[in-house]
Amino acid sequence: MNLSVSGHSPSKADLELEIERLYEKMKILHWTKEDCELIAPLTWQINHLKKEKDAVILAHSYQLPQIIFGVADYVGDSYSLSRQAMDVQADTIVFCGVEFMAETAKILNPEKRVLLPSLKAGCSLAEGISAEDIKNLRNEYPGVPIACYVNTSAAVKAECDVCVTSSNAIEIIKKLDSDKVIFVPDRHMMKNLGPLTGKHIIGWDAECIVHDQFTGEQVQQLRSENAGIKILAHTECDPSVVLESDYVGSTSGMIEYVRTSNEDSYALITECGLTERLKVEFPNKTFIGSCVLCPYMKAINLENTLEVLRSPQPEQEINVPTDIATRAKASLEKMFEMTSIPTG
Template structure:
């Protein structure tokens, strides 16, 4: 574990208050932004923000993007401290890839329903039921689960990862059942066992809702994250000719940004957490991006508030650590993915 950081004085720190929904009391104004930059410079810290963060956090960050991509970027910087504005498993991934750096998360209570949907104990039992099977784990998992994994994957490379594995080997795919169904459909393999986990936000973006929105916007392209509950419905709508198949795009968040850069103009319906709209609109302001479900907001992601970020930088909290043996095993599963090629950036 890195040495504990000493607190730094900040004239805004007295305004920070804790509450049932997280740290509050500070507005994201110019004074706050200047203080964040001062504290980050004094700490020699790099600030990372996931695409699902609130716009103010995305805009103050040094880098914004997918979790794995951010962790890989941070590992290449000369920063001594990584402040990960995201959820807990993401900060763990940063620590796994940068064991010598101090990693902070602005609120250690920011969990993840998807990562929590499988534990190391459950994976151990599942492996025992299928001796000889290979474990493929989405990067949206805890360090303990990654440590029991043969190879990790992202939503952008999950199909490539599974296709790279011996055809006669059983696959245990976890934890997201919707991404697993997408991989099974794309690979055509019938020896994939899929864990019944889900992100509660993505699972809540339903097929009927997508169909209604597509009917209301018949000329719109559809950007669908494969974690979504509507993913199968999107394939069905295209197959039935209800939606032009060329307008249906199954994309990771990073791929959505790439696609937006090529889109040109028009309307795009986006099925993922609504924080993604901020980056998409910045990348392609001429496109009318609309959420399939404008209530698809992750309360855990939104726990990273301006007050939480200030507190983390000033006080040096909350530090995230991963035991060395767990980190080594988890890192190996990530490195195997990268060795396959097409490593993607994240979820």
């Protein structure tokens, strides 16, 4: 591997410092110094290239720990990352997340260059509905407002009235001036939002391949095997999971619950990355594993992050046609207008 960054290579002392910096965080996840030695040349180069190329890395909480603790400038959920994308001053945003998030960053900050390290970083929800499907729903239910989950393509956002995330879906849907609301595309979230908002929700039949795997029985078993545990589930889970959980919300909501609660042990019913992040950030609390990996999120790694910074391929640069971007931005801006929560 070429360790040179525009002619500047890490010295032995640089690498030793980098290994120490990484080990401080990663030892909580049982990484050894030898493990950190293997990734230190990559994280060192990425961090130096970021400065040289005036780039920042926005990373979702489901990313690998070496991305979150090694190279990310900001870590959050879809809502907080979209707020953060609006404020980025650097020329380039490298999005360590999935494609719809990178598209959202581009729509909100169009003059920035937005790079996605892997073309495999899609999402089963975003791929589960098209702009044509939204037009058909509008024809079928005239006058019913359409709220689309942020996990959708820019073309779908462009056809909706308002965008929502798991952090603000309840608040926004409650505020919409209609007893009936179309919410797309997550069928589990659609069922959860009915009782939580008091509205009649018309939905769609797509799901997150991660949250779809959890069942209410699993949660019951987890509770019976771990006395006193607090179980926090994502709103994309099946209603049977929601029913058995102590808290239901976004990843930011789960983090806030852990931060403000006095309990000792938690199970996070979501993608594994969040559990790893919280083990490092709350070393005095215990997290019992019951998580599932997202192959789309895990398509991003240090190697392709370095490569996209070093020499981005045209297909790794996110571009959204202007007419779609303008209408999708209106859905996102409506979301910000209707949300009282600050950046998480």
